[in-house]
Amino acid sequence: MQLRHQILALAILPLVLTITLITAFTTWQSSTLAESSISTFERNMLRAKETELLNLTNLALSAIKDVYEKADANDESAKEQVKQILTSLDYGQDGYFFVYDYDGNSIVHPRQSFRPGRNWLALVDPDGDQVIANLIAKAKEGGGLHQYKWEKPSSGVMADKLSFAAGLDKWHWMIGTGVYLDDVFAQTATAKADLKKSIRRTFVIVTLISVPSVLLVFVTCMWITFHERRMADGKLKLLTQRIIDTQEEERARLARELHDGVSQNLVGVRYSFDLASRKVKAGAADADAAIDRGIDALNDAIKEVRELSHELRPRMLDDLGLTAALTSLGSHFEQRTGIPVSVEPLGYDSLKPEANTALYRIAQEALANVERHASASRVRIRIWSTKGRVRMAISDNGNGFTKKTDAASANYSGGLGLRNMQERMAHFRGILLIQTDESGTTLTAMFPKSANATTKPPKAA
Incomplete structure (x- = not known):
C-alpha cells in the first residue's frame, strides 16, 4: 500500500x-x-x-x-x-x-x-x-x-x-x-412494530448523515493528498534544480581554484625545475637556488590542495570533533580576512556525525556571509546545550540586514543561501533563527534532542 x-x-x-x-x-x-x-x-x-x-x-x-x-x-x-x-x-x-x-x-x-x-x-x-x-x-x-x-x-x-x-x-x-389478553398482546406487538420502524428510520437517518460525511472526508483527503503531492513535486523539482546549480557552481569554483592556484603553482614548479636542470647540466653556481625556488612553489601548490580538501571535507571534524573543526575554521577565516573569530564551547551534548557536519557547514556559510556582506570587525561562535538540546549562535558586529529580502537573498559560501541552511536544520527537525539590526547579526541553530549522540563531549573548562 x-x-x-x-x-x-x-x-x-x-x-x-x-x-x-x-x-x-x-x-x-x-x-x-x-x-x-x-x-x-x-x-x-x-x-x-x-x-x-x-x-x-x-x-x-x-x-x-x-x-x-x-x-x-x-x-x-x-x-x-x-x-x-x-x-x-x-x-x-x-x-x-x-x-x-x-x-x-x-x-x-x-x-x-x-x-x-x-x-x-x-x-x-x-x-x-x-x-x-x-x-x-x-x-x-x-x-x-x-x-x-x-x-x-x-x-x-x-x-x-x-x-x-x-x-x-x-x-x-x-x-x-x-x-x-389478545388485545394486550396486540398492543404490545404494535409497539414492537413501531419500535422496529423507529430503529429503521434512525438507521436510515444515520446512514444519510454518515455516508455523505465519509464521502466528504474521502474527497477532502484525496484533494489534500493530490494538492500536497503537487506541492511536494514542485518543491522537489526546485530542490533538485538548486542542487544541480549548486553542484555546477561548486565545480566551477573548484575549476577556478585549480586553474588559478594549483595549476599555476605547478606550472611554476615545472619551469623552476626545468631551469634548475639546465643550470645543473651547465654547471652554474646558482643551481641550488633554482631548485629551492621550485621546492617553494611545490609547497605552495601542496598548501592550495590542502585548503581545497579542507573546504570540501575537513578531516579534523571526523578526527577531533566539532569544536576543533570550528576553531580551525575560525583561524583560517581570521588569517584570510583579518577578522578575529572566537569559538566558545560552553559544554554541550554530543551530536550525531551528520548533525556535526550540518553545524560546521552552517558556520562555514555564515562566516562567508560575514566576509562578503557584514563589514564586521569581530565574530563570536558559541555552542551550548539547554535541557539537552544543542544550540549554536554565530554573532557579528556588522551592519546587519535592513530588510528581510536582504537576508533572504544573501548567498553563503559555494552559492548555498539561507534557504539551504534552513533545510539543513529542517532535516533534523531543528530551527534556524536570525536576529539582525544595525548593530549586527546573530544566527542561532537549535537542534532537538533526537540529534544527540549517546555520549557527551568533555565539558569546557
Whole structure:
C-alpha cells in the first residue's frame, strides 16, 4: 500500500469505525430502552386486568351473598337462584361468569350452552394445560389467577385468557370469570412494530448523515493528498534544480581554484625545475637556488590542495570533533580576512556525525556571509546545550540586514543561501533563527534532542 493510500485509510477507517460503533450502540440502546418500556407497559396492562378480574369477582360474590349465606349445603332452590344471577351478570361481548363443581362438572356457562351438565375435569388447552382442574385447584386454595387458552366468543378462535377463580366451599363450587389478553398482546406487538420502524428510520437517518460525511472526508483527503503531492513535486523539482546549480557552481569554483592556484603553482614548479636542470647540466653556481625556488612553489601548490580538501571535507571534524573543526575554521577565516573569530564551547551534548557536519557547514556559510556582506570587525561562535538540546549562535558586529529580502537573498559560501541552511536544520527537525539590526547579526541553530549522540563531549573548562 502506498503512503498516500495508508494516510487515506488512516483518515477514513477510524471515521467509518466510529460511525458504525455509534450507530450500533445507539440502535442497541434504543432497542433496549424500547423493549424495557414495552415490557413495563405489558406488565402494567396485565396488572390492570388482574385488578379488573378481582373487582368483577367481588361484584359477583356480592350479588349472590345473601342467597348463598342463607342457604344450606343441599338447598337446590338457592343454587338455582344463584345460577340465574350469575348467568345474568355477563358484561360486554366476551365477559361472563362460569361455575364448575369441584368434580369438574359445568354448572353455569352463558356463552357455551353445551358445557353445563357435563364433566370437563380432563379438558386441556392447545398448550396442554388442564384448564378446569387448575382453576378448581386455585379456588380450593382460596382464590387465584390462572392463564390458559380458551375460545373467544366474539371471534371463535383460541386466544390467551386470564381468569380468577374463587371457591364456594359450602356447595363445593368454583366460580370464575376471565378476560382475554389478545388485545394486550396486540398492543404490545404494535409497539414492537413501531419500535422496529423507529430503529429503521434512525438507521436510515444515520446512514444519510454518515455516508455523505465519509464521502466528504474521502474527497477532502484525496484533494489534500493530490494538492500536497503537487506541492511536494514542485518543491522537489526546485530542490533538485538548486542542487544541480549548486553542484555546477561548486565545480566551477573548484575549476577556478585549480586553474588559478594549483595549476599555476605547478606550472611554476615545472619551469623552476626545468631551469634548475639546465643550470645543473651547465654547471652554474646558482643551481641550488633554482631548485629551492621550485621546492617553494611545490609547497605552495601542496598548501592550495590542502585548503581545497579542507573546504570540501575537513578531516579534523571526523578526527577531533566539532569544536576543533570550528576553531580551525575560525583561524583560517581570521588569517584570510583579518577578522578575529572566537569559538566558545560552553559544554554541550554530543551530536550525531551528520548533525556535526550540518553545524560546521552552517558556520562555514555564515562566516562567508560575514566576509562578503557584514563589514564586521569581530565574530563570536558559541555552542551550548539547554535541557539537552544543542544550540549554536554565530554573532557579528556588522551592519546587519535592513530588510528581510536582504537576508533572504544573501548567498553563503559555494552559492548555498539561507534557504539551504534552513533545510539543513529542517532535516533534523531543528530551527534556524536570525536576529539582525544595525548593530549586527546573530544566527542561532537549535537542534532537538533526537540529534544527540549517546555520549557527551568533555565539558569546557
